[in-house]
Amino acid sequence: PDLAAFESLVRGHAPKFFYGIPNSQNPSGRTYSEGKRRAVAEILEGTDTVFYEDDAFGELFFDGKPRPPVKRHLPKQTVISGSFSKIVAPGMRIGWIYAPAPVLRQFNVAKQAADLHSNFLCQVILHRYLATHDLDAHVARVSAVYGRHCRLMCDLLDDLMPPGTTHTNPEGGMFMTAALPDGVSSMEVFREGVHEGVAVLPGVPFYVDGGGEDTIRLNFSAAGEEEIAEGMHRLARVVRKLA
Numbered sequence: 001p002d003l004a005a006f007e008s009l010v011r012g013h014a015p016k017f018f019y020g021i022p023n024s025q026n027p028s029g030r031t032y033s034e035g036k037r038r039a040v041a042e043i044l045e046g047t048d049t050v051f052y053e054d055d056a057f058g059e060l061f062f063d064g065k066p067r068p069p070v071k072r073h074l075p076k077q078t079v080i081s082g083s084f085s086k087i088v089a090p091g092m093r094i095g096w097i098y099a100p101a102p103v104l105r106q107f108n109v110a111k112q113a114a115d116l117h118s119n120f121l122c123q124v125i126l127h128r129y130l131a132t133h134d135l136d137a138h139v140a141r142v143s144a145v146y147g148r149h150c151r152l153m154c155d156l157l158d159d160l161m162p163p164g165t166t167h168t169n170p171e172g173g174m175f176m177t178a179a180l181p182d183g184v185s186s187m188e189v190f191r192e193g194v195h196e197g198v199a200v201l202p203g204v205p206f207y208v209d210g211g212g213e214d215t216i217r218l219n220f221s222a223a224g225e226e227e228i229a230e231g232m233h234r235l236a237r238v239v240r241k242l243a
């Protein structure tokens, strides 16, 4: 986050909680530096604001090295969660949460009201998977593949897209954001892209109060290298037509 804006929001509004994704954020793929982690913790320390640290992508760093969580700098005020959807199977929708006991009790009440309980069948499948497979080896394998896909996508963006296109450079995760040349609308790229058989997510739904009109989210985990190359050529054609 922009630390000055963040500090002024925390001081001015005393929010109940701040939700952040320090590792390979969705949609940008950005990761907080160690300095930012400390600064966020220092700004929140001693306030009534809880930091909700969504760590869905923390295990998917391409270099295989986990980054220390913000929770380490702010242990009493941080709730941290992760998801097996990103490291075992996307439809699983089973995750974990680590929080002080009184906060967990509140989560239980809210979750019961929302879905009664997590799907039993998926929990049994996940339990069996974890008991019979080496999850760390699997995560290391897929992270390395995602790293190759990400580099390929970055290189193709640099080579094929018209001038004015920029993109983030993720260190992990599944997504990156590309900013389009001036005047090219992300919604139009989305619509035209579908006709060309290439799907991107416009940036608009990722903002609560306007923004994202000129950004698109790209996924590099689902497709193989040939499909990525074909998809980037198609996307570049669409953006060039609209630029």
Ligand SMILES: Cc1ncc(COP(=O)(O)O)c(C=O)c1O
Binding pocket: 021, 025, 026, 054, 056, 082, 083, 084, 085, 086, 090, 092, 093, 094, 095
């Ligand atoms: C940052 C982030 N957190 C959490 C989730 C949700 O994961 P789950 O599949 O466990 O609901 C997602 C999934 O899309 C995500 O991108």
